[in-house]
Amino acid sequence: DAKTTQPNSMESNEEEPVHLPCNHSTISGTDYIHWYRQLPSQGPEYVIHGLTSNVNNRMASLAIAEDRKSSTLILHRATLRDAAVYYCILRGQASNYQLIWGAGTKLIIKP
Amino acid sequence: ETGVTQSPTHLIKTRGQQVTLRCSSQSGHNTVSWYQQALGQGPQFIFQYYREEENGRGNFPPRFSGLQFPNYSSELNVNALELDDSALYLCASSSLAGVADTQYFGPGTRLTVL
Numbered sequence: 001d002a003k004t005t006q007p008n009s010m011e012s013n014e015e016e017p018v019h020l021p022c023n024h025s026t027i028s029g030t031d032y033i034h035w036y037r038q039l040p041s042q043g044p045e046y047v048i049h050g051l052t053s054n055v056n057n058r059m060a061s062l063a064i065a066e067d068r069k070s071s072t073l074i075l076h077r078a079t080l081r082d083a084a085v086y087y088c089i090l091r092g093q094a095s096n097y098q099l100i101w102g103a104g105t106k107l108i109i110k111p
Numbered sequence: 112e113t114g115v116t117q118s119p120t121h122l123i124k125t126r127g128q129q130v131t132l133r134c135s136s137q138s139g140h141n142t143v144s145w146y147q148q149a150l151g152q153g154p155q156f157i158f159q160y161y162r163e164e165e166n167g168r169g170n171f172p173p174r175f176s177g178l179q180f181p182n183y184s185s186e187l188n189v190n191a192l193e194l195d196d197s198a199l200y201l202c203a204s205s206s207l208a209g210v211a212d213t214q215y216f217g218p219g220t221r222l223t224v225l
Binding site for chain 2: 042
């Protein structure tokens with residue numbers, strides 16, 4: 001399975017931008033990069049995904065390195081409701097096109 | 112638009128028993144995936160159903176089985192329960208069974224095996 005590496009936890013202040021890194025040095029050319037998050041006591045929630053180009057949506061931005069070996073999820077202005085575990089997932093042939101989850105990054109937002 | 116629902120919310124069983132968990136997919140979705148999430152870990156993929164056929168399976172033994180119905184709702188059955196089966200079971204639905212689809216998750220069923 002294609003693997004990702006994320007920090008175990010990160011802290012950020014409320015109303016400041018947050019940059020969540022993910023390393024995926026073994027990514028193949030057809031693997032998509034997906035981000036999901038899981039708020040406490042809830043099921044996971046889709047955040048964003050991309051292949052090569054940077055992506056933006058109402059929740060976040062995804063910046064993908066030119067060599068695609070790393071990516072960064074950007075929350076432009078964190079709120080207390082963004083406190084969650086964020087999962088970076090590669091999805092492609094190596095994972096039989098399924099979501100294969102790691103341990104994720106626990107994001108702590110300080111008021 | 113109704114989201115993904117799961118039942119029951121919580122369940123307590125004893126070792127060796129059998130359990131059935133249910134999932135109603137989001138309207139318009141034909142694909143359901145099931146995951147097991149142990150405490151403090153990320154979800155682990157169990158299997159996926161696409162239009163009533165199994166469409167991929169993770170590293171789970173055959174005592175984990177499933178069904179998808181014509182209305183695309185789904186069941187997860189676990190036989191001969193073991194203590195390690197205690198976990199949160201999540202189902203997710205999507206409108207495609209592809210690499211770029213978005214999965215929408217239910218709140219999960221918390222299974223405790225004593």
